[in-house]
Amino acid sequence: METTKVNAAFLCNYEVMQILQQLKDSTQKKHKREGSLATVTYETVHYLQDTECKKQNAQSIQKFLEAMKKFKLTKTEKLMMVNTPPRTELEIQLIVQESEERLSEDEVRKVIELVNEFLPPSEVS
Amino acid sequence: MFVLAEMKDVIRITPENFHQSLTESITTLLNRKLANKVVLNVGLCIALFDIIDIGHSYIFPGDGSSHTEVKFRYIVFRPVVEEILIGKIKNCSREGVHVTLGFFDDILIPVNALQHPSRFDETDQAWVWEYPKEDGEKHDLFMDSGESIRFRITSEAFEESLPTGPPGTECTTQTVAPYKIVGGINEPGLGLLTWWEAPEQDDGDENEEQENDE
Numbered sequence: 001m002e003t004t005k006v007n008a009a010f011l012c013n014y015e016v017m018q019i020l021q022q023l024k025d026s027t028q029k030k031h032k033r034e035g036s037l038a039t040v041t042y043e044t045v046h047y048l049q050d051t052e053c054k055k056q057n058a059q060s061i062q063k064f065l066e067a068m069k070k071f072k073l074t075k076t077e078k079l080m081m082v083n084t085p086p087r088t089e090l091e092i093q094l095i096v097q098e099s100e101e102r103l104s105e106d107e108v109r110k111v112i113e114l115v116n117e118f119l120p121p122s123e124v125s
Numbered sequence: 126m127f128v129l130a131e132m133k134d135v136i137r138i139t140p141e142n143f144h145q146s147l148t149e150s151i152t153t154l155l156n157r158k159l160a161n162k163v164v165l166n167v168g169l170c171i172a173l174f175d176i177i178d179i180g181h182s183y184i185f186p187g188d189g190s191s192h193t194e195v196k197f198r199y200i201v202f203r204p205v206v207e208e209i210l211i212g213k214i215k216n217c218s219r220e221g222v223h224v225t226l227g228f229f230d231d232i233l234i235p236v237n238a239l240q241h242p243s244r245f246d247e248t249d250q251a252w253v254w255e256y257p258k259e260d261g262e263k264h265d266l267f268m269d270s271g272e273s274i275r276f277r278i279t280s281e282a283f284e285e286s287l288p289t290g291p292p293g294t295e296c297t298t299q300t301v302a303p304y305k306i307v308g309g310i311n312e313p314g315l316g317l318l319t320w321w322e323a324p325e326q327d328d329g330d331e332n333e334e335q336e337n338d339e
Contacts, residue, residue: 001132001133001134001158002132002133002134003130003131003132003133003164003166003167004131004132004133004196005130005131006128006130006166006167006203007128007129007130007203008128008129008130008131008198009128009129009198010127010128010129011127011128011129011200012127013126013127015127016127016171016200019172019174019200020171020172023172034153034156034157034160036157036160036161036162037156037157037160037161037172039161040160040161040170040171040172040228041160041171041172043227043228044171044202044227044228046227046228047226047227047228051211076205076207076208080208080209083126084209084210084211084275088321090313090314090321091314093313093314094209094275094277094312094314094315095209097207
Protein backbone atom coordinates (compact mmCIF):
# COMPACT_ATOMS: atom_id res chain seq x y z
CA MET A 1 0.00 0.00 0.00
CA GLU A 2 1.17 3.45 -0.76
CA THR A 3 0.03 6.87 0.25
CA THR A 4 0.14 9.27 -2.67
CA LYS A 5 -1.09 12.36 -0.89
CA VAL A 6 -1.20 12.58 2.88
CA ASN A 7 -3.42 15.60 2.88
CA ALA A 8 -5.54 15.75 -0.26
CA ALA A 9 -8.27 17.88 1.31
CA PHE A 10 -9.60 19.08 4.62
CA LEU A 11 -12.96 17.91 5.89
CA CYS A 12 -15.01 19.76 8.43
CA ASN A 13 -16.73 17.90 11.24
CA TYR A 14 -20.09 18.33 9.55
CA GLU A 15 -18.98 16.55 6.39
CA VAL A 16 -17.49 13.65 8.33
CA MET A 17 -20.67 13.35 10.35
CA GLN A 18 -22.78 13.19 7.20
CA ILE A 19 -20.62 10.53 5.58
CA LEU A 20 -20.47 8.36 8.66
CA GLN A 21 -24.17 8.61 9.28
CA GLN A 22 -24.88 7.55 5.70
CA LEU A 23 -22.46 4.68 6.08
CA LYS A 24 -24.18 3.59 9.26
CA ASP A 25 -27.61 3.63 7.64
CA SER A 26 -26.59 1.87 4.46
CA THR A 27 -24.61 -0.94 6.07
CA GLN A 28 -27.15 -1.63 8.76
CA LYS A 29 -29.74 -2.57 6.17
CA LYS A 30 -27.59 -4.88 4.11
CA HIS A 31 -25.52 -7.08 6.36
CA LYS A 32 -23.58 -7.09 9.57
CA ARG A 33 -20.94 -4.42 9.73
CA GLU A 34 -17.25 -5.11 9.92
CA GLY A 35 -15.95 -4.95 13.48
CA SER A 36 -13.35 -2.21 13.39
CA LEU A 37 -15.31 -0.02 10.98
CA ALA A 38 -18.38 -0.31 13.17
CA THR A 39 -16.36 0.62 16.25
CA VAL A 40 -14.67 3.65 14.77
CA THR A 41 -17.80 5.01 13.07
CA TYR A 42 -19.82 4.57 16.24
CA GLU A 43 -17.21 6.31 18.39
CA THR A 44 -16.62 9.11 15.93
CA VAL A 45 -20.32 9.81 15.46
CA HIS A 46 -20.71 9.70 19.22
CA TYR A 47 -17.99 12.35 19.58
CA LEU A 48 -19.32 14.50 16.75
CA GLN A 49 -22.83 14.42 18.15
CA ASP A 50 -21.65 16.42 21.13
CA THR A 51 -20.03 19.06 18.92
CA GLU A 52 -21.74 21.93 17.18
CA CYS A 53 -21.75 20.26 13.78
CA LYS A 54 -24.97 18.49 14.73
CA LYS A 55 -26.89 21.71 14.18
CA GLN A 56 -25.02 22.86 11.10
CA ASN A 57 -26.01 22.46 7.49
CA ALA A 58 -24.11 22.70 4.23
CA GLN A 59 -25.70 25.96 3.08
CA SER A 60 -24.97 27.92 6.22
CA ILE A 61 -21.36 26.73 6.26
CA GLN A 62 -20.97 27.77 2.65
CA LYS A 63 -22.50 31.18 3.33
CA PHE A 64 -20.30 31.61 6.38
CA LEU A 65 -17.13 30.85 4.41
CA GLU A 66 -18.27 33.23 1.69
CA ALA A 67 -18.68 35.96 4.28
CA MET A 68 -15.30 35.18 5.81
CA LYS A 69 -13.48 35.81 2.55
CA LYS A 70 -12.97 39.49 3.28
CA PHE A 71 -10.92 38.71 6.38
CA LYS A 72 -7.42 37.51 5.60
CA LEU A 73 -7.62 34.22 7.42
CA THR A 74 -5.94 30.95 6.54
CA LYS A 75 -7.83 27.87 5.51
CA THR A 76 -7.17 26.05 8.77
CA GLU A 77 -8.29 29.04 10.81
CA LYS A 78 -11.58 29.12 8.96
CA LEU A 79 -11.93 25.36 9.33
CA MET A 80 -11.48 25.67 13.08
CA MET A 81 -14.10 28.40 13.17
CA VAL A 82 -16.58 26.06 11.49
CA ASN A 83 -15.70 23.15 13.77
CA THR A 84 -15.64 25.13 16.99
CA PRO A 85 -17.45 28.40 16.31
CA PRO A 86 -15.89 31.19 18.38
CA ARG A 87 -18.42 33.13 20.45
CA THR A 88 -16.02 35.41 22.28
CA GLU A 89 -12.98 37.55 21.51
CA LEU A 90 -10.90 35.20 23.60
CA GLU A 91 -11.77 32.25 21.39
CA ILE A 92 -10.85 34.22 18.28
CA GLN A 93 -7.49 35.02 19.83
CA LEU A 94 -6.91 31.31 20.26
CA ILE A 95 -7.90 30.35 16.74
CA VAL A 96 -6.25 33.19 14.85
CA GLN A 97 -2.49 33.45 15.18
CA GLU A 98 -1.36 36.94 16.16
CA SER A 99 -4.94 38.08 15.99
CA GLU A 100 -4.16 41.45 17.56
CA GLU A 101 -2.04 42.43 14.58
CA ARG A 102 -4.15 40.85 11.89
CA LEU A 103 -7.63 41.76 13.01
CA SER A 104 -8.85 45.06 14.38
CA GLU A 105 -11.32 45.16 17.25
CA ASP A 106 -14.13 45.96 14.84
CA GLU A 107 -13.21 43.05 12.63
CA VAL A 108 -13.20 40.68 15.59
CA ARG A 109 -16.67 41.89 16.52
CA LYS A 110 -17.77 41.43 12.93
CA VAL A 111 -16.45 37.85 12.87
CA ILE A 112 -18.37 36.99 16.04
CA GLU A 113 -21.49 38.53 14.52
CA LEU A 114 -21.09 36.42 11.39
CA VAL A 115 -20.48 33.29 13.44
CA ASN A 116 -23.64 33.89 15.43
CA GLU A 117 -25.58 34.62 12.27
CA PHE A 118 -24.59 31.56 10.21
CA LEU A 119 -23.55 29.09 12.87
CA PRO A 120 -25.94 29.88 15.71
CA PRO A 121 -25.27 28.34 19.12
CA SER A 122 -27.36 25.35 20.07
CA GLU A 123 -30.57 26.22 21.89
CA VAL A 124 -29.92 23.81 24.74
CA SER A 125 -27.28 25.85 26.59
CA MET B 126 -9.17 17.75 12.34
CA PHE B 127 -10.21 15.36 9.62
CA VAL B 128 -8.46 15.20 6.25
CA LEU B 129 -8.67 13.12 3.13
CA ALA B 130 -5.65 11.01 2.27
CA GLU B 131 -5.13 9.74 -1.23
CA MET B 132 -3.82 6.19 -1.32
CA LYS B 133 -3.06 3.44 -3.78
CA ASP B 134 -3.28 -0.28 -3.13
CA VAL B 135 -3.61 -3.61 -4.87
CA ILE B 136 -6.71 -5.39 -3.67
CA ARG B 137 -6.91 -9.16 -3.76
CA ILE B 138 -10.44 -10.47 -4.10
CA THR B 139 -10.93 -14.17 -3.46
CA PRO B 140 -13.23 -16.14 -5.80
CA GLU B 141 -15.92 -16.61 -3.17
CA ASN B 142 -16.57 -12.86 -3.34
CA PHE B 143 -16.88 -12.72 -7.12
CA HIS B 144 -20.66 -12.63 -6.89
CA GLN B 145 -20.42 -9.14 -5.41
CA SER B 146 -19.81 -6.11 -7.55
CA LEU B 147 -16.18 -5.04 -7.78
CA THR B 148 -16.71 -1.70 -6.04
CA GLU B 149 -18.60 -3.36 -3.22
CA SER B 150 -15.81 -5.87 -2.61
CA ILE B 151 -13.17 -3.15 -2.75
CA THR B 152 -15.05 -0.98 -0.27
CA THR B 153 -15.46 -3.86 2.17
CA LEU B 154 -11.85 -4.94 1.89
CA LEU B 155 -10.42 -1.43 2.24
CA ASN B 156 -12.55 -0.74 5.27
CA ARG B 157 -11.59 -4.06 6.80
CA LYS B 158 -7.94 -3.29 6.21
CA LEU B 159 -7.78 0.33 7.29
CA ALA B 160 -10.70 1.33 9.50
CA ASN B 161 -9.62 2.23 13.04
CA LYS B 162 -5.93 1.73 12.19
CA VAL B 163 -3.13 4.23 12.32
CA VAL B 164 -1.09 4.55 9.14
CA LEU B 165 2.44 5.77 9.78
CA ASN B 166 2.76 9.51 9.15
CA VAL B 167 -0.79 9.66 7.82
CA GLY B 168 -3.06 9.41 10.84
CA LEU B 169 -5.93 7.39 12.22
CA CYS B 170 -8.06 6.00 9.39
CA ILE B 171 -11.79 6.31 9.87
CA ALA B 172 -13.69 5.23 6.74
CA LEU B 173 -13.45 5.07 2.96
CA PHE B 174 -14.43 8.33 1.30
CA ASP B 175 -14.44 7.40 -2.38
CA ILE B 176 -12.70 5.31 -5.00
CA ILE B 177 -10.95 7.47 -7.58
CA ASP B 178 -9.75 4.87 -10.03
CA ILE B 179 -10.04 1.13 -10.50
CA GLY B 180 -7.31 -0.35 -12.68
CA HIS B 181 -7.28 -3.63 -14.58
CA SER B 182 -7.74 -6.84 -12.66
CA TYR B 183 -5.15 -9.59 -13.00
CA ILE B 184 -5.17 -13.25 -12.19
CA PHE B 185 -1.85 -14.88 -11.42
CA PRO B 186 -0.98 -18.54 -12.09
CA GLY B 187 -1.81 -20.74 -9.14
CA ASP B 188 -4.17 -18.25 -7.53
CA GLY B 189 -7.82 -17.88 -8.40
CA SER B 190 -8.10 -14.45 -6.84
CA SER B 191 -8.21 -11.27 -8.83
CA HIS B 192 -5.73 -8.49 -8.12
CA THR B 193 -6.89 -4.97 -8.81
CA GLU B 194 -4.99 -1.73 -8.45
CA VAL B 195 -7.19 0.84 -6.78
CA LYS B 196 -6.72 4.54 -6.10
CA PHE B 197 -8.94 5.81 -3.34
CA ARG B 198 -9.42 8.51 -0.75
CA TYR B 199 -9.80 7.76 2.92
CA ILE B 200 -11.10 9.87 5.78
CA VAL B 201 -8.26 10.26 8.23
CA PHE B 202 -8.10 11.84 11.69
CA ARG B 203 -5.01 14.04 11.53
CA PRO B 204 -5.40 17.32 13.35
CA VAL B 205 -3.06 20.10 12.34
CA VAL B 206 -0.44 21.13 14.90
CA GLU B 207 -1.67 24.35 16.57
CA GLU B 208 -5.28 23.31 16.05
CA ILE B 209 -7.74 23.80 18.90
CA LEU B 210 -9.77 20.72 19.82
CA ILE B 211 -12.32 19.92 22.47
CA GLY B 212 -12.07 16.59 24.25
CA LYS B 213 -12.90 14.97 27.54
CA ILE B 214 -10.48 14.29 30.40
CA LYS B 215 -9.85 10.56 30.63
CA ASN B 216 -7.75 10.67 33.77
CA CYS B 217 -4.97 12.56 35.47
CA SER B 218 -1.60 11.21 36.48
CA ARG B 219 1.75 12.58 37.57
CA GLU B 220 2.72 12.87 33.91
CA GLY B 221 -0.14 15.21 33.17
CA VAL B 222 -3.69 15.11 31.94
CA HIS B 223 -4.84 12.36 29.57
CA VAL B 224 -7.53 13.45 27.15
CA THR B 225 -9.82 11.34 24.99
CA LEU B 226 -11.92 12.17 21.96
CA GLY B 227 -13.89 8.94 22.20
CA PHE B 228 -12.40 7.45 19.07
CA PHE B 229 -8.85 8.57 19.85
CA ASP B 230 -7.26 8.28 23.27
CA ASP B 231 -3.54 8.94 23.04
CA ILE B 232 -3.56 12.61 23.90
CA LEU B 233 -1.43 13.89 26.77
CA ILE B 234 -1.20 17.34 28.19
CA PRO B 235 2.15 17.27 30.00
CA VAL B 236 2.76 18.99 33.31
CA ASN B 237 4.71 21.89 31.79
CA ALA B 238 1.82 22.69 29.43
CA LEU B 239 -0.82 23.03 32.16
CA GLN B 240 -2.03 26.39 33.40
CA HIS B 241 0.48 27.88 35.81
CA PRO B 242 0.57 27.31 38.78
CA SER B 243 -0.92 23.82 38.93
CA ARG B 244 -0.50 21.07 41.49
CA PHE B 245 -1.37 17.39 41.53
CA ASP B 246 -3.90 16.39 44.16
CA GLU B 247 -2.99 12.88 45.35
CA THR B 248 -6.23 12.18 47.18
CA ASP B 249 -8.46 13.12 44.26
CA GLN B 250 -5.97 12.03 41.59
CA ALA B 251 -6.61 15.23 39.71
CA TRP B 252 -4.67 18.27 38.62
CA VAL B 253 -5.65 21.53 40.20
CA TRP B 254 -5.11 24.97 38.76
CA GLU B 255 -4.39 27.32 41.63
CA TYR B 256 -5.97 30.39 40.16
CA PRO B 257 -4.66 33.45 42.01
CA LYS B 258 -7.39 35.73 43.28
CA GLU B 259 -6.98 39.46 43.55
CA ASP B 260 -6.76 39.37 47.33
CA GLY B 261 -3.72 37.12 47.14
CA GLU B 262 -5.59 33.93 47.91
CA LYS B 263 -5.83 30.98 45.63
CA HIS B 264 -8.89 29.54 44.02
CA ASP B 265 -8.61 25.81 43.33
CA LEU B 266 -9.89 24.72 39.92
CA PHE B 267 -10.06 20.94 39.73
CA MET B 268 -9.64 19.01 36.52
CA ASP B 269 -11.89 16.01 37.09
CA SER B 270 -12.19 13.16 34.63
CA GLY B 271 -15.14 13.37 32.26
CA GLU B 272 -15.01 17.15 31.99
CA SER B 273 -14.84 18.80 28.57
CA ILE B 274 -11.51 20.42 27.91
CA ARG B 275 -10.31 22.73 25.16
CA PHE B 276 -6.66 22.31 24.24
CA ARG B 277 -4.15 23.24 21.57
CA ILE B 278 -2.16 20.57 19.79
CA THR B 279 1.52 21.28 20.26
CA SER B 280 3.11 18.25 18.66
CA GLU B 281 2.41 14.82 17.27
CA ALA B 282 4.48 11.66 17.08
CA PHE B 283 4.19 8.50 15.07
CA GLU B 284 5.70 5.29 16.35
CA GLU B 285 6.36 2.32 14.16
CA SER B 286 4.67 -0.56 15.89
CA LEU B 287 5.91 -4.12 15.72
CA PRO B 288 3.76 -6.73 14.05
CA THR B 289 1.66 -8.71 16.45
CA GLY B 290 1.37 -12.48 16.44
CA PRO B 291 -1.58 -14.30 14.93
CA PRO B 292 -4.83 -13.83 16.83
CA GLY B 293 -5.25 -16.23 19.71
CA THR B 294 -1.59 -16.60 20.54
CA GLU B 295 -0.03 -14.84 23.48
CA CYS B 296 2.68 -12.70 21.96
CA THR B 297 4.67 -10.59 24.35
CA THR B 298 5.13 -7.53 22.22
CA GLN B 299 4.97 -4.32 24.14
CA THR B 300 2.09 -2.22 22.96
CA VAL B 301 3.12 1.29 22.10
CA ALA B 302 0.64 3.87 20.92
CA PRO B 303 1.30 4.27 17.20
CA TYR B 304 0.12 7.87 17.07
CA LYS B 305 0.45 10.24 20.00
CA ILE B 306 -0.66 13.81 20.34
CA VAL B 307 0.77 16.26 22.83
CA GLY B 308 -1.45 19.15 23.79
CA GLY B 309 -1.22 22.27 25.86
CA ILE B 310 -3.64 24.41 27.87
CA ASN B 311 -1.24 27.11 29.06
CA GLU B 312 -2.98 29.98 27.33
CA PRO B 313 -5.96 32.04 28.38
CA GLY B 314 -9.14 30.48 27.01
CA LEU B 315 -7.80 26.95 27.12
CA GLY B 316 -8.65 24.36 29.72
CA LEU B 317 -11.99 23.20 31.03
CA LEU B 318 -14.87 24.80 29.17
CA THR B 319 -16.51 25.73 32.47
CA TRP B 320 -13.51 27.85 33.52
CA TRP B 321 -14.13 30.39 30.82
CA GLU B 322 -17.85 30.07 30.39
CA ALA B 323 -19.28 31.68 33.51
CA PRO B 324 -18.60 35.39 33.10
CA GLU B 325 -18.88 35.33 29.32
CA GLN B 326 -22.12 33.43 29.29
CA ASP B 327 -23.88 36.32 30.97
CA ASP B 328 -22.72 38.74 28.32
CA GLY B 329 -23.60 36.37 25.56
CA ASP B 330 -27.08 35.74 26.87
CA GLU B 331 -27.77 39.44 27.22
CA ASN B 332 -26.66 40.10 23.67
CA GLU B 333 -28.79 37.31 22.37
CA GLU B 334 -31.81 38.61 24.20
CA GLN B 335 -31.25 42.04 22.78
CA GLU B 336 -30.99 40.62 19.31
CA ASN B 337 -34.13 38.63 19.81
CA ASP B 338 -35.98 41.71 20.97
CA GLU B 339 -35.00 43.58 17.85
